[in-house]
Every structure is written in structure tokens, then in C-alpha cells.
Amino acid sequence: GCSEEAGGSSSGGSEAGACAPEDVTLVGQVRNESNPYEAAWLDGGDAFAEQVGLTQDRLTYDGDSTRQQEQISQLLAGDTECLVMNILPNGDSDTPPIVEGAEEAGAYLVTQWNKPADLNVADYDQWLSHITYNGVESGKQIGDALAEAIGGSGGIVALQGILDTGAAKDRFAGLEESLAANPDVELLDDQTANFSRDEALAVTKTLLTKHGDDLKGIWAANDDMALGALAALEQAGRTDVAVVGIDAVPDALTAIEDGTMTATVSSDGPWQGGIGLAIGFCVATGELAVEDIADEDRAWFAEQFLITGDNVGDFTSPEVDAADFECDNVFSRSQGAIS
Amino acid sequence: MTTHLQSQPDAQASAPVHALEVRGLVKHYPGVKALDGVDLVVHQNEVLGLAGENGAGKSTLLKALVGLVRPDAGEIWVRGEKVRLRSVVEAADHGIGMVFQEQSLVPNLTAAENIVLGSEGAGVRRGLYRWDTMRKLAQEQLDKIGSQIDPLARTDTLTFAERQMVEIAKVLRIEERTSHPPVIILDEPTSVLESAEIETLFTQVRRLREFASVIFVSHRLDEVLDVCDRVLVLRGGQSVGEVSTASAAPAELHRMMIGSTGSEDHYHDTAAERSDQPLQPRLVVKGLSGATFRDVDLDVHAGEIVGIVGVHGSGREDVCRALFGAEPIEAGEVTLDGDKLDLSGTRAACAAGVGYVPAERKIEGMVGPMSVADNMTLTKQKSRCSGPLVMPQKQATLVDKWIERLSIRTPHRGTAIQRLSGGNQQKVVLARWLVAGDIRLLLLDHPTRGLDIGARSEVYRLMRELANSGVATVLLADSLEEAIGMSDRIIVMSDGRATAEVGCPSGAKPTPLDLVKEMV
């Protein structure tokens, strides 16, 4: 006959706060270690783990949704008593099964970046928090910075990210808001370069020949694509085109310092890598109770900054600040609940 | 070549040693003992014939001589020196080269490259090709056999026979490779050649004898007796005797091969007792045109065997394929027993009771890794099925019956067909059309290619039997003699058109010469 259990030891969720600090298992999962942002994320996780005398298990799934699910279900099939997971879901649709799995197995979960809008964190006990940056806001901020850089009027093109991700859509929506506010800026073209530096290079070259001197600015949904666009501009010998991106990866900051790039928006990888583990650790060890977390702290936008030539010096060497991970401080960077 | 004529006196000085000697060679394959202690001696400047039934072990023996088969036991001596041959290159270094039974050219290379393949010599310097030199090297070989083939033609644009000539040119290169008088092995080189080409080949063989030794295999015993000095007969992997060609007759040779007396009447012509033909022919072809043939008319009555003869490129093969739905047609109408024959594909043809045995057995005729049984029942699945289900028992009984009926030498019905000797493979392919007993028209393209004389006789008997039971047969024969012997009527084709028709009734057969006159 059929049953709903996988048999064996069924675990209906662990008693919150029952874990001794040394029993906690910390897991950080990102796409891969071969890009600076996510590598820094995992390093931030390591830094936090060291702070509490533990080590972090680093998992990567190579941007492969199925593989992420596979790893998580395997992880949850092990000992989940005091498991804390800080997860970067590959896409919006990958979040629900992770949440359900954690809920059933009783592991503590914090997710970042991707979540379907209608999935409510407060409906769950083990899913402690969802953190993201306001993509619409970032898209708008750099859109405005770009408009300013080209003197308020002229043609721009947009390089979109992977089309079916929330981040790509939100950021593009932000650009559209910015365009509405700057009526003289015209969007000549939008193409996708899948968040990839290499693809952005090729697409930008083509757009440069297509639009020629009409093109005054390039809006890229992340810094990698912005850097690819910069390489294309350099090869075309164009110095009159402004470029903006999002993420504040080190190379982009250098480019802003050099003046070749106009603006980016900070997202603090090392902090993201630590904060998710910190929230989970605090709940697992009983220093924080799920019921006590305010509803607006269950799903929230983290603080972000527009970085331009004026303030770039403040961001060039991101440091993990141990104080951010104190149980009283874990929500200190909140910019409010996700609407 | 001149260099070798000079080296000849040395060779003769050491004449007492044999050019090649084999002692007690043994080779087992799973389920068969292909060689069972073969002894063989090849003298200097001699053409040694090798005869034996299909599967007697000829090819295996010869492959052992060029290092392609590692014998389980036994010794090989070359010019009085015991050798171990581990590869074709080592064999070539000892002056032994071979033309293989199955064609072995690289189709997408030029003839020149094929000729020098593996021993490019001056044709390649530091890994780089020197096309001029290579072409010259190849031309030298082709000149030896008087071939007009362009050395830079891609091999797959050549005809079957031309390719065979390239193979012979290739093996002749062994003359340049060693300073010893070479031993050249020809495994059934004539089975795909026309008579004119066979003559050229024999001239070569005789020329080779001047300074080298030759081992020659053919199932055409008259040929063997014609060109060889001595014939060694193999049976069941053993040497069973030796005949001096000066005295022997084909029948005697045949007797030694099978261990009993064969039938005198090869073509079973007298056995035929044809009933009166019905007025309406079974197959009627009107104005059939395709890429390589034009306006072909043809009719074949039930119970009749119609041969089509023609030189290479006459298009007769494509006509056959077209009738089987394997070649597109541009115009024409074909009826079978009055019903229009669907030529859109091979399925339709099979369903209508048409069978086709292609000439290129290895590629088109059989599925190598599949078993004998599965190959045999591949077309007529219903012969082994009950409803949609396969009945292994039914298949086993049926297949075993045909294995016995056609005396197919195979360890087991489950043996992969590619492990059988060429002749036995051919029998399986033929059997494929016979298992169901519902065939109406049989198109045979060189059905006896590679068959030994016994098997051949068996196939002829089968064709007669089928004809007597009412099957209409179109035959593209291996030789003019075969066409004459088997056919009731012969159509001559040239340049894609049917140009003449020669009656060929039992007792009033034309001579090959009559046909050749019609063909040119």
C-alpha cells in the first residue's frame, strides 16, 4: 500500500531553541564558487561560523535548479535536528520545495533573493526569514544615475538578465519607472545577455553597430554584464557611452573609480552569507524565538546604496562586521518588509 | 619493380628454403575450431591455390599469415626463419601482404592514399603530405596492373571492380617495401570482378610468380586450376590434401573439399520441369526510368528466371533496387500479378511479396551483431510470432530447419552473423526471404558472390525449386556462365537501357560469346 512517509525515523520538526551551539550544523548554498560575488558570500558564511566556533558546509549547484533540489532533499534526509541553512534559491520556483522540505524535516531555513511573491514566510515555522534587495529600487536608482550621466536625454539600451528570474524582471521594472520619470531618455533596444559577461560583450557589440552614435548609455541588470559592455565599448573605441550595473562586484567598483563606469548598487555578499546563518543559529540555540520575529522581519529588503564616483571609496573593501551578526542586530539592515 | 628483378638471383640462390611454411596452426573461436592444425608450404616462385568450403578456415589461416589473427598454437616460418607476426606491418616487413576477402579501402580517401596507406614512404615527409610524390607512387602501382583509374579520384566514386583493382595495386606495393621476394595473398579477389578484369589480374599473378610467391583463393575452381601451380585443400580447419593442377579436374577438387562426390550438373538445369507458362506475366515493367536507367521494359512470368547482364554502370542494379522500392523512380509503371506495385518504399514491396538480396552483403544485407536467427526472421516477423508476440520456440524450430536445409555452418542459431564465414552469411540472407514461403518475386543481386561450389549449387537448386513453385526471379548473376546456366531468358542492359533480349531455354543455351556480342 501507499503511505506518505519515507518510513524510518520520522521527524516532525525539532524543538525550537533546543540545540547546544556546538551541535548546530551550518550550511550555505549558492550557485557556484567561480564568481566573485558568490565566493565572497560563502566566505562571509565561513567568517560567521568561525565567530561561533563552527564550520560552514559549502554547497554549490552550478546554477542548476534540479541539482539544487537534489542536494537539499539529500541534505534533509540526513540529520536535520539542528540544521541551519542559508540558501540562495536558483529561481523563484525553486523556493517552495525547499521551504516545504525544511518545514517537514524541521531544519532552520533562511532564503535570499528569490521567492514567489505569493508565498508567505509567516505561514511557516521553520522558514525563518527571506532577505532580498529591492530590485525595482536598484533598477530605478541606476536608471536615474544613467539618465543624469547622459545629461537627461538620449538613447540607451538595456541588457537584461536571465529572463525568467524575479531579479531580472524587478530590475527591468525599475528601469521602466526611471524611464517614465526621465521622458527624454529613450530605450532604443532591450536584449538579454543572461547575466553573463561574455554574452554581454557580443550583444553590446551588435547593439553598437545597430544604433551607432544614437547610443549614449547602457543599462545592465548586473555588473558582470556591465563589465562585458565596457569591454565591447573599449574594443569599439567608444568612450562616450555611460554604463551602469548592479551588485558592486570589485571589478565594477574599480571601473567606477577609474571613471569608465557610472554607477552600481551595493549588495553585500559577505554579509548575506553570514546573516542567514546568524538568524538560523540564533533561533536554533534559543536566543531568538520564531514567534518573536516581527512579521516585517520575516521577509524584508536589505539596505542598499547607490555607488557612484563620489562614494565609491567607502565600498572598495567590504569587511564582515561581527556586530551585524549579534542576535539583537540581525535585522538591523532592514529597509522594511517586502510589500 | 626493376630493383626486384635484380634481386631475383639472390632469392633463387636460397631456393631450398620455403618462401613460407606453416606448421600445426590452431585457432579457436567461441564454439568453432576455425583452424585445427593446418600445415602449409609455399615454395619460391609458386602460385599456391587454397580451396575449401565456406567456413573451412581459409580466411582465418591467411589472416594469421598477416598478423591479424593470433593463432592459439603452431608456427609460421618465413624463408627458413621462425617468426611471430603481430601486425600487418610486421607481416609486410617480412614481405607478406594480402588482399582481403571483404573490401578494405577507406571510402573517403583518394585511390592514391589508399594504395600507399600505412607505407607512405616518400609520399609523406615529417608528417606532411607530398601529393605529387604520392600520386606518382600510386600511379606506378596502377601502371603495373594497367589500370586507368585516376589516382586522385575518391575511392567511393569508383565502381566495385575499380576498387578491387585499387586493392590489388595496394598490395603490390609490398614489392617496394622489402628486399626479399614477397608473398602475396589474394583472398577471393575475383568474386567481384568481370571476366576482362579477371584476365588482367591473372596476368599480374603470372608476372608476380616471376619473382614472388602467391597464395590464391577462389571458389571458382576452374580459375584455381587455371592460375595455380598447386592447390591445397582445407576442410574443417585441416589440410586434407594437395593437388597438382597439371592433372586435376574441378570435380576431383570438389570431391576433396566436401569429402564426397558433388553433382555434375552444376546449374540443375536438367532437374527443371517447367510447367506451361500462363499468358499473363507475373511482373510487368513498363517504361521504368530513374537516375541511372531509362525506359526499361521487362516482364517475368511466374516460375521464370530472367537474368539481366550488362557491363559495369549498365544500371541493372538500380533497376532491381527500384523494383524493391529502394531507389526513387521518375516514371514508369510496374504491376505484379496485375496489381500495381507500390514502389514508394521497401515495406510496401515486402508486403507485396517481393524479396531483394543486395550485393553488398556486409553493409546492406545483414545486421552484423545480431544473431543468425534474428537475421533470418528479420523480414518475415510473422513467421516467428503468434499475434504480436514473439514465440522463441517457434523461431528456434524454424531457424534450425533452415540452417539444416541450407547447411549453414554456424555454432548455434544465436551466434552473431558477423562471426560466420562469408558464404554462410549469404545463405542466411537468402533464407530470410524463404522462411515465410509467401514470396512472389525475388530480386537477386549477385546471390552467389563468395559462395563455395557446394553452397552455390545449393543456391541454384533452391532457385530452381522456388521457380518451380511459381516464384518469378530476376537474377543479376556473378558471371555470364551463371546467367546463362540459370536463366530462362536474358535481358542485356547497357547505359541504363535494356538493349536486347536473348532466349535461354534449357537445351538451347547461348554461349557467353553470343551475349558479349549483344552487350557491346
Add this chain to the structure above:
Amino acid sequence: MSLRDAGPPIALAVIFLLFALISPGFRTIGNVQNIMDAAAVLAVVTCGITFVLMMGSIDLSAPGVMGAAAIAVSLLVANNRNGNDWGLLGVLVAVLLAAALGCLSGLALVLLKVPSFMTTLGVSAVGLGVATLLFGGVQPNISDEMLRGWAIERFLGLAYLTWIAFGCVLIGWLIQCYSRLGRYAFAIGGAEEVLALSGVKVAPYKVAVFTLAGAFYGLAGVMVTSQLSAGLVQAGKGYDFAAITAAVVGGTLLTGGRGGILHSAVGVLLVTVLTNGLVQVGVSPYWQGGVQGLIVVAAVAAAVIPQRRRNQVTK
């Protein structure tokens, strides 16, 4: 050139003319230069893969090999991670590393008798692993003027990289026509078993072909690094299927024994013209992949029409 080789060039011409008719931006000199530049990396990868396909094998190792070469070269020439400044020697070492990885595919194929599909897939994973190890979490950026110059400097309107690609095609063609390696690769695709009957040991040639292919991928990885001024682990992402598509569209058979470098070059141009043209014409990014797939299928279908014979095998 026989009829069956004429299909792809005709398809290229037709597609080029169509885009030129529809889009004014497409038919500018600048855009044609851009197409040539954009084709450079793919052309070099395809040069390598063509030899493998000619043998009837397949090669999926480009992403890993290119990634490893890209990271390696960016750490060997002047960069922001260490004090190395090896210049051309660094490029050479990276290409050699790539060739070694290619050699590994070939060795696994002939020694372990594992199909190339698997050995190259495995080597790709190994290459990515090596690249990730070398990457170490910090993006290596190159400051080597020579290497950066390859992407920026122009000669006769085309980037140096494009001329390098031309050089590769030329060298590839010479290897294919005038070297034993090239001809044997072709022959192995035609009838491997026959070569053994002729006493040719095919194994060393197979290994050599995979090594050669690896070297081409390595150079392509270096070229990507030059274009981006940075060494990326993902430098070769997607180039495996793109190169196979280009080769096949150009008329190289996956079963081996037919086609060649010039065929592949036509295929590369066809694929690049398509990518460029669809952007120029303004096809929605959502549909671009689909339209490209459709056109590739249609182009191949049109190209095989003249060679259709009843009993011809298509795999």
C-alpha cells in the same frame, strides 16, 4: 565543389541577403566587421571540434578546457592577482595546458576504450574543477597590454583576434589537406577498421587529434580572456554545442568522414550572421533562440535535399 557541398554556402548567402534586405543596420560595413569579430572565438573552437567530428567522435570538453585556459592565462600574464608577467609565454603555457586536457580525453578514449562522448564530458568537468581551483574566489583581471591589445587593435578594420581566427582556419585547413594527421583523422571517420587492416595504428592519431582540438580550445579561451580583460571560469560556456552546430550546419557529418575546416568556417559564419541578424532585425529576445533553432533546422533540411537518396542513412 560538388553539389552536396554547395548547400551551406548557398544557405549562408540567402540568409545574409535576406537580413541585408530587411535591416539597414545589418548591411553596413561596420556590422559586417562586427560579424567577423564576433565569429572569431567560435571559429577557433570549431576548428578544433571539426577534426574530432571528422573522426566520427564527439567533443564536449570545450567549456572546461576553455575555462581552464582562460583562468590560467589570466594568472600568468600581468594581472591583479600575482606578480606574473609572462606575456606570450603565458599564452603558450595556457594553450599547452589546454592541449594536455585534450590529450587526456584522447588517452581515456584509446586506453580505457570509453566513448569520446563520455571522456570529453568528464574532461570538461575536470577542466572546470581546475579552473575553479585556480580562480580561488577573486576575479583575475589582466593588465597585459599585448593580450588586451588583441581585442582592441585593428588591422584592415578587423580586430587582431579576428586575424588570429583566420590564421587558425588557414592552419586547420593546411593540416586537414597536407598532413598525415589531418588525412588520417578523415580516414578514421571513413573506415577506422580498414586503417588497422593496412597496418596503421589509429590510437596515436586519435590522441593527437584530441590534443590538437584541446590546443584550439585553449587558444579560444585565451581569446575570450583578451576580449573581457578578465579570466572567467565560464569562458567556454555554451561553446560546445555552438561549435558542433556550426560544424554540422556547415556540412560536417557527425558520423565522420565528411566535411572539413572550410565547411565549418561557413557554418560558423552562418550561425553568427543569424545571431547578429536577429538582433539587428529586432526579434524579441524571448523568441531569438527559437527562431535561430528553426532556421538552423530549415537550413540543414534544405542543404540535404540534393543528396537525398532512398536508402541513405541519417542518424
Add this chain to the structure above:
Amino acid sequence: MPVIALVVLLAALTIADPDFLTQRSLTAAVRTSAPLAVLAAGATLVVLCGGIDLSIAALCSLTTVLFAMWLPDLGGLTTLAAIGVAAAIGAVQGLAHVVLRIPSFIVTLGGMSIFSAVALVISDAGPIRIVDRDATKWLTLYVGGVVPMSFFVAVLVVAAISLVLKLTPLESFVRATGYSESAARLAGTPVDLVKVAAFTVSGACAGLAAIMLVSRNFSGSPTMADNLLLPAVAAIVVGGTAITGGHGSLWRSLVGALVITLLRVGLPIVGVPSAYEQILYGAIIVAAVALTLDRSKVLIIK
């Protein structure tokens, strides 16, 4: 033979991390492997016929989207409808292959990008949540409390297809087509029909795999299965099926899928760092094939 590879791998993982060999963990691994196994099994048929199907993953993604979109309207019929449509799409590819004589590699490569584009457009480039989970709930059950239903279904599918092949002449047809298409055709076997059927089954399997993925992810998404293409082909080859056609079986691919799944989830879980994980993965799949391939059946290794 592939079973040996599986056992060796399992033993190695257990030595690396003794906790790995628990019933819960194995159940999870087996459950994980189900969609991959179904994808690989379907594509194995195409490979046996001598072709290749590169579209399975993209078709699977497209089907997850279709399923999610149709579920509210069709309810319980959605599963059948989705699998049916996937099968039909597979058949269309098969027809394009045999009628237009385009190599299967190209047809399915084209199919891959076309299906991706269609999925992207109809889903408006985003995941579609499934509210009514009853339609896929049966796949999340366990047989006898331990065997995940999805894996059970995968085994059932493999068994059913294998049995049909074995008991009917189809197996002969498929193998003959794979080993030597021209000989098969001249023997009058229905080569074209068999190939189209193989593509159809491959499509249907992609559809079924899609349902399994939806049952696991509670949504359909235009790129959900895209990354399963290479693992699926790897599963086929690791199982010992000859990529050149003719030799192999669906059972082998099932075991191959288990091997690949263990590698994908096992290595990181037992704590191999990601860079070394890739190197190990590469080395192990090659070694596994070296172990599983029956070289007496495949004379020339390309």
C-alpha cells in the same frame, strides 16, 4: 555491469561518510533519481535506434509549464494531456527526422531551442505555481513506506517498455535499425516507423518526468529541467548503452541514472569541496563507463 559501478560508488560514499548509508538517505537519493531515470529511459530508445534526442530536457521544461497552465482548467486530466502533448511533440521531431532526412542531433538541437522559446513566451518568463496539489500528490507517496512512488513509476515505465520490446518483434527492429540502418531497411523492417515511435516514447517520457518535477517543485517553469540534458545522456552512456546505437537497454539507463544521481548529490553531501567535486565527477563517470561498456558488442569506440 553497471550494477557493479553503482555498488562501488555507494561503498565509496559510505566510507567517506558513514551516515550516507541510511535508509532515509537512500530513499531520498532514489526519489531524486526518478525524473532523470525516466528521461534517460525514453532517450535510450532513440539512442538504441542510432540517433540522439537532445530535446528531452527542454521538452520536459515546456511540459512543466503546460501542466501548470492547464491544471486549473483540466484538473485530473492534465497529467494525461501533458504527457500526450509531449509525446506528440516527440513524434513531430521524429517525423522531421525521417521525412526531411535531417540528422537527429540537429532536429532535436533545434527542437531544444524552439521548446525553450515557446516555454519562455507562454509562461511569460516565470514560474507558474500550482495551487491544487492533489493532481500530483500520488507521486509523492511511498510504496510500502520506503520506495518513493516516483521511482516506482520510473521502474514500472522501464519494465513496461522493456517487456514490450522483448515480447514483440520491436526489439529486433530497434536493434537492426541501430546497428545497420541500411540493412534494416532493405530487409523491409519499418525503420521510419520505429524511429518515429522511439521519438514519441522519448517525448512521452519527458512529459512524465515533467509531472514528477512538478510534483516535487509545486510549480512549472520554463527552464526547470534544462540542466538535466547532459546528466540524462551521461546516465545512458554510464549504463553501458552504445552511443552509436544497437547495443544497450533501458535497465542499464535506470542504473546509470542512479549512478549519476549519487554523484550529483552524494559528492557534495559527503563534504567534497566544489572544485574537487567537479574533478571527481569527471573522473568517476569516465571510470564508470570503462567498467560498464561491453566491448565485445561495440567493436569500434568512437
